[in-house]
Amino acid sequence: MDENLTVRRAPKYGVFLALGAALGIVAAMILTFSFSGTLDESPNTGLVYDQGQVFGFLLLICVPVGLALLGGLALVLDRTVGRRTRAVRVDHSVDAHDLDES
Template identity: 60%
Template sequence: MTEPAGDRIETARVRRSPRYGVFLAAGAAVGLLAALILTFVFDGFKSPAIGVTYSTGQVFGFLALYCIPIGLALTGILALILDRVAGKRTHEVRISRERFHTED
């Protein structure tokens, strides 16, 4: 049988914060999309100096190496800025805490 051991009313500070994983995943997706778009803009890059032609897959890979980290960095900075702004808007709420003792 459970019996209440005591109730307490406390206050707690509540604030919203961004989910960094979601922001970073969105940044990686935007970077990947930018690399895909830029791949078709450069459609098989030819280097006249050394006579090498890069395939579409190679161009996409090179661009993804640059675009994905840039997207991660930009959305990570955005998340940090939003966290600072949201951190200023905290409010206090009242919470009720109940404790129960159980007998076995």
């Protein structure tokens, strides 16, 4: 039995989101260690933050930004690449073994 199907390519959103999170982690690490000066008192809170705390704060900002950027890129790619579809002809066969299981 022959059937006509439409095939379209779509990006894998999980991969894009994982890469966005990894990009955010790397950006937070770079920002943390590039500005590692003396531990001065914060002008806003009056507290002293060590590098681990600064890294954690930057993770809270950089990871969602990376997720949003690469998630948005995946959506744009899905809209542009997803428009191109192609029709394929497939042959569908049923085995006797498949009939016995159902």
